[in-house]
Amino acid sequence: MVKKVQALVIGAGPAGLCGSIAIAENGVEVLVVDEGLVPGGQLPKQTHKFFGHEGFFASVRGFEIGEKLYNDAVNLGVKFLMKTTVSGIYEDVIVLYDRENERIYEINADYVLIATGASERFISFKKNYLPGVYGAGAVQTLMNQYRVLPGNDFLIVGAGNIGLIVAYQLLQAGANVKAIVEASNKVGGYLVHANKVKRMGVPILLRHTIVEAIGEERVRGAVISEVDDSFNPIKGTEKELAVDTICLAVGLQPSIELAAQAGAEIKYIPELGGYVPIRDENMKTTVDNVYIAGDLASIEEASTAMIEGYIAGYNIAQKITGLDLSENISKMKKELEEFRRGPFSGKVRKGLKKFGVEFPEGGFRTEPQKDEGPAGKLRVKIECPQNIPCNPCETSCPTGAIDVGGNINGLPYVDYDKCIGCGVCVMKCPGLAIFLVQELSDYSIVGIPYEFELPEKGEKVLLLDRNGEIVGEGEIEKIVRNSKGKTHIVYLKVPKGLEDNVRHFVRHEEKEEEIVCRCEEITRSEIEKAIEEGYTDFEELRRYLRISMGPCGGRVCRLQTLSIISLKTGIPISELESGRFRPPSIPIPFKAILKGDEKDEI
Amino acid sequence: MKYKVCIIGGGIIGTAIAYFLGKLGENSVAIFEKRYLSSGATGRCGGGIRQQWSTKSNVRLAMRSVEFFKKFKEEVGMDIEYRQGGYLLLSYSEEEARQFEKNVEMQREEGLDVEILSPRMVSKRYPYINTDGLILATFCPTDGHANPHKATFGYANAAKKMGIDIYTHTEVNGIEVKNGKICGIHTSKGYFECDIVVNAAGAWSKEVGMMAGVQLPTESYRHQIFVTEPLEYFFPFMAISFSGNFYMRQALHGQFIMGQGDKDEKPGINENVTFRFEKEMARKMTKIFPFLENVRILRHWSGEYNMSPDAQPILGKSDKIDNFYYAIGFSGHGFMLAPAVGEAIAELIVFGKTIHSDISYLNTERFKKGIVQEKNVV
Numbered sequence: 020m021v022k023k024v025q026a027l028v029i030g031a032g033p034a035g036l037c038g039s040i041a042i043a044e045n046g047v048e049v050l051v052v053d054e055g056l057v058p059g060g061q062l063p064k065q066t067h068k069f070f071g072h073e074g075f076f077a078s079v080r081g082f083e084i085g086e087k088l089y090n091d092a093v094n095l096g097v098k099f100l101m102k103t104t105v106s107g108i109y110e111d112v113i114v115l116y117d118r119e120n121e122r123i124y125e126i127n128a129d130y131v132l133i134a135t136g137a138s139e140r141f142i143s144f145k146k147n148y149l150p151g152v153y154g155a156g157a158v159q160t161l162m163n164q165y166r167v168l169p170g171n172d173f174l175i176v177g178a179g180n181i182g183l184i185v186a187y188q189l190l191q192a193g194a195n196v197k198a199i200v201e202a203s204n205k206v207g208g209y210l211v212h213a214n215k216v217k218r219m220g221v222p223i224l225l226r227h228t229i230v231e232a233i234g235e236e237r238v239r240g241a242v243i244s245e246v247d248d249s250f251n252p253i254k255g256t257e258k259e260l261a262v263d264t265i266c267l268a269v270g271l272q273p274s275i276e277l278a279a280q281a282g283a284e285i286k287y288i289p290e291l292g293g294y295v296p297i298r299d300e301n302m303k304t305t306v307d308n309v310y311i312a313g314d315l316a317s318i319e320e321a322s323t324a325m326i327e328g329y330i331a332g333y334n335i336a337q338k339i340t341g342l343d344l345s346e347n348i349s350k351m352k353k354e355l356e357e358f359r360r361g362p363f364s365g366k367v368r369k370g371l372k373k374f375g376v377e378f379p380e381g382g383f384r385t386e387p388q389k390d391e392g393p394a395g396k397l398r399v400k401i402e403c404p405q406n407i408p409c410n411p412c413e414t415s416c417p418t419g420a421i422d423v424g425g426n427i428n429g430l431p432y433v434d435y436d437k438c439i440g441c442g443v444c445v446m447k448c449p450g451l452a453i454f455l456v457q458e459l460s461d462y463s464i465v466g467i468p469y470e471f472e473l474p475e476k477g478e479k480v481l482l483l484d485r486n487g488e489i490v491g492e493g494e495i496e497k498i499v500r501n502s503k504g505k506t507h508i509v510y511l512k513v514p515k516g517l518e519d520n521v522r523h524f525v526r527h528e529e530k531e532e533e534i535v536c537r538c539e540e541i542t543r544s545e546i547e548k549a550i551e552e553g554y555t556d557f558e559e560l561r562r563y564l565r566i567s568m569g570p571c572g573g574r575v576c577r578l579q580t581l582s583i584i585s586l587k588t589g590i591p592i593s594e595l596e597s598g599r600f601r602p603p604s605i606p607i608p609f610k611a612i613l614k615g616d617e618k619d620e621i
Numbered sequence: 622m623k624y625k626v627c628i629i630g631g632g633i634i635g636t637a638i639a640y641f642l643g644k645l646g647e648n649s650v651a652i653f654e655k656r657y658l659s660s661g662a663t664g665r666c667g668g669g670i671r672q673q674w675s676t677k678s679n680v681r682l683a684m685r686s687v688e689f690f691k692k693f694k695e696e697v698g699m700d701i702e703y704r705q706g707g708y709l710l711l712s713y714s715e716e717e718a719r720q721f722e723k724n725v726e727m728q729r730e731e732g733l734d735v736e737i738l739s740p741r742m743v744s745k746r747y748p749y750i751n752t753d754g755l756i757l758a759t760f761c762p763t764d765g766h767a768n769p770h771k772a773t774f775g776y777a778n779a780a781k782k783m784g785i786d787i788y789t790h791t792e793v794n795g796i797e798v799k800n801g802k803i804c805g806i807h808t809s810k811g812y813f814e815c816d817i818v819v820n821a822a823g824a825w826s827k828e829v830g831m832m833a834g835v836q837l838p839t840e841s842y843r844h845q846i847f848v849t850e851p852l853e854y855f856f857p858f859m860a861i862s863f864s865g866n867f868y869m870r871q872a873l874h875g876q877f878i879m880g881q882g883d884k885d886e887k888p889g890i891n892e893n894v895t896f897r898f899e900k901e902m903a904r905k906m907t908k909i910f911p912f913l914e915n916v917r918i919l920r921h922w923s924g925e926y927n928m929s930p931d932a933q934p935i936l937g938k939s940d941k942i943d944n945f946y947y948a949i950g951f952s953g954h955g956f957m958l959a960p961a962v963g964e965a966i967a968e969l970i971v972f973g974k975t976i977h978s979d980i981s982y983l984n985t986e987r988f989k990k991g992i993v994q995e996k997n998v999v
Contacts, residue, residue: 107921109896125896556657562664562770565874570850570919599922602894606850606917612903
């Protein structure tokens, strides 16, 4: 029996949760389906504080946001089916596969909001099949959800926000991060995230990549190498690192399989993360009753995913109920406009423009504050140079001493007459980018945001600068514990003149073959050889080599294969055919389909 | 640019014709394929190679094709995973069972080795098949299956080596006819003069006919098919039933490929899939093959059968335009007939008549005389 729902939301991440809330707020019946064990998508793995403003949970840790949104949705009567994968959007029906009970359900929905997020990209290098090579998402799941550390010594590949955040979380969990390698010539993620790991001594090696994993049974090391302008390894620059785990954080690609199956037109827009469904400013795809939100629409932030979820949700609710929700919708669009004005949204703005959705840029303060405040006074130093859409420093300051200039993307300024050095902003700042300094007659005080096991008052420590280099010895002057937010402040006594250098400390006692398609074990050289033989279409390669014919359906290898084709043939990926996205999106046992016949209650 | 022969369609039929033309020394030949090689029905089919047909013409063409499939690797130069694991035809109706017995008589006359099996014999030989409701089965050990993509690529590569050109991503959008003769084709890559055009366009055969002003009696119908995760290889034959409406085989890689026909399909090109198909298949197939219950379905796709009125191919010269040739309307069994058809069409073009296979009764003329239906089609 086919069950009918008014609105089906696929994915219980930030976009899906907010979408379901927006729909349910208006009295519409909503079913949310998600394949995870717990709702929240990637949120439950995120132990760091989020950027943004209070309306969208700035300074709250990711897992707490997920719990809050889920509870809001449940209180509004939203129904959740967890551990359930939408295995296909077919011509006749949408099929849900309940993995726990190994059965399917058939659904018809008046409206569908697809918020399936993204999947990780992979890169191939020699012996990348060895145990000990992980995607960043897997490392986060093991470490932050299951409290299992997959190794002791890590190499992280990729200095985007995910690589930087995982590196920091690994350090918090007690692992060593030997290096972060990044093929491009700049850190892709926020500098404040990079600074958090740099000041703890983790080198970020730009223009470097991994070329080989070392080991027989499992990873025992990694060979890294410098790369040239075309990202090819430069011979003779190889270095070996003794690591037992290699964590790949080389980016995300939108999970568009279901949207494509639903008939939504897709387009290759690299600025948005690869293939994305075409959609309008209301998040409607080219199919009238199919909406999208979040990372599958464009690889971005949880904050923008939430706003897109609301926009899609209100639009769906409006269509179903006939109510006029234009006020809610335009409020959210304004929010999104604010979030997307900054430099980090440049790519997204450019990508969206390609199908006619335009977002304004600029209109915020970009000049950093020059005034460093009166020496001798305990006061804050904000090291936030990048126009991140974020303002908890402003909204948390009890004396109104900090402002971001009227636009959330603006750089913060401190009014040193008003700053009382209380440290509330230091604890709130999601980038851990605010410090306290005071120059005294014999020494100086530096207060740093601290999220590790706390030292003892009076303890002697080694002082580290912004790059993690030891610059001297200091002493713990005072500790202000923050039991709620968990970002504590440690005040250090540092030699005079070092107050502008010291940003962290250490306690004294601390100190082969590249497989592209992993299901079918198809190597890069096999693909390259086939391309040379004339198999230059993804579908031809699929048929010839069995690429992406395995259980993952091409999630891991499709884009990699297309980029190999593109490299070898000189045809841009946007002009290549992506190949079909076929259901089921995960393997479905026959018996699940048979069980689906038995009864139709969800 | 001029070619003697322009072949429209880069599936198994088009590439086979090109290959055999090359073998006969004719290499002023080009294939025009609007997408990529094997992108139509060939790359979507089950890959079965069967000789047990209800009409003599199909039996003969299939037997001739088997001769070629056996030597494919040596002669064409590609391992196409060909296995002669046999075809087990299962009948669930009395009427069909009687027809099977007649068919077997005819097939044996044609020199084919076919056994008739009782349900008990089936049970004994294949204990993993549930024979409930089975009336009778026939088995031909020299039937088999192969990888249709690789066969297409094999023919295409061999043809290229002989100097034949293949234009992929090149759509034919017009056929130039003057005084009842074709003089060239318009494509997305320009105009090509030619002496002969072969319509091997599969699902699009009717549209290609229209380009030359010829009304062809073919219609395309969607057929769905899916594949499971791989199991250890133990099921070497194709199991098929017309009355039971299914076919299933295990590929060498281990995965089971299966499908069924749908009488409710409307003519037209439709590459989507329905969940109803998976449900109907799951119910039916787990009953007959209980071991499937815990096996997982991996990928589900569809392709077109280009149906002719009698479910037999339309081969040979057009009766309207002298230099227009047809190899169309294969009705779901083009792959298995391709080598013999490729040879016959190539001979017809080069010598003006076929040498090894008689295809004269498969021209369009036959529909004027009344239709003898091929019944052995899923």
